C-alpha cells in the first residue's frame with residue numbers, strides 16, 4: 001500500500017508538510033489516552049509477582065518492533081505497519097482476556113463485547129482529541145485493518161492488506177515468545193517443560209551448540225531470542241516467496257488471494273504446539289485462573305453498580321448512553337479503566353455506603 005493511494009479519512013483533512021498519512025495515524029495513536037492506559041493493563045500477568053512481565057503496552061511495542069522488521073525486509077509500507085501494530089490492542093479492557101470475557105457476558109443484551117471491535121469504537125468515537133471530529137479520524141486502511149481483525153474468525157472473509165497480515169503474524173510470534181519468557185521468570189513454568197515443544201527444544205540445541213554451558217537464566221534468555229529469530233526470519237522468507245509466487249499487482253489483488261504472510265509449514269505447526277503448551281500450563285495455571293476470577297468479580301460488581309446510574313457517567317459516555325443505551329455506555333467506560341483504576345473503583349464500591357463511587361475518566 002503506497003501512501004499516495006490511501007482512501008483518505010472520514011473527515012477530509014489537508015495533507016501534512018512533513019509526515020505521510022500513516023505517520024500521522026501512528027502519532028495520533030501514540031498520543032491517544034487509550035494508548036497511554038495500555039501501560040496499566042494486563043497482558044497475561046498482573047503485577048503481584050514483580051514487575052518483570054509484559055504489560056499490554058510493552059506487548060504492543062514488541063509487536064510493532066517485529067512487524068517493522070518484517071515490513072522493512074519485505075519492502076511493504078513500514079509506516080502503515082507500525083500504525084496498525086500500535087493500534088492493534090487499543091480496545092483491550094482491564095485484566096486482559098479475562099476482562100474481555102466478563103464484559104462480553106455483562107453486555108450480552110447489548111450485543112456483547114470484543115476488544116477488536118472496541119478498538120474501532122475508540123478510534124472512531126470515544127477519543128476526544130480534536131475539535132473538528134470525534135475519534136482520531138484515522139486513514140481508511142487502518143480502520144479496515146482493525147475491522148478485519150474483528151471479523152477474522154468468520155467464514156468467507158477477504159484477506160486484509162499485506163501490512164495487516166504482517167501485524168497479525170507478528171502478534172502471534174511476539175506473545176508466544178514473551179509469554180514463555182514471563183512464565184519462566186515467574187516460575188509458573190520450568191525450562192524442562194518447555195523442552196517438550198519442538199520449537200523450544202530445537203532452539204535450545206542451537207543455543208547449546210553456540211555457547212556451550214549457560215546458567216538457567218542465561219539459557220532461558222538466549223533460547224527466547226533464538227525462538228524469535230527463527231520465527232521472524234522464517235516468516236520473512238516464506239512471505240517473500242508467497243509474494244513472488246502469487247505476484248499481486250495491487251493491494252486489491254492481495255485481498256483476492258489466500259493470506260501471503262505466513263510461516264513455513266513445519267514451523268507454523270511448531271508455533272501452535274508451543275502456544276498450546278502455554279495455554280495448558282500457563283494461561284490455565286491455578287495462580288493465573290485465581291487472578292482471572294478476582295478480576296471478573298471486580299468488573300461484574302462495577303457494571304452492576306453503574307448500569308442503574310449510567311446517567312451520571314461523564315462525557316463522552318453520557319452521549320453513548322443516549323444514543324446506544326446505558327449498557328453500552330457502561331461497557332465503554334469500564335473497558336477504558338486500567339487494572340488499578342478498576343480495583344480502586346471496586347474498593348470504593350465496597351467501602352462507601354450507600355455506594356457512590358467517584359466517576360472519573
Ligand code: MG
Pocket residue numbers: 059063088089171
Ligand atoms: Mg496483541
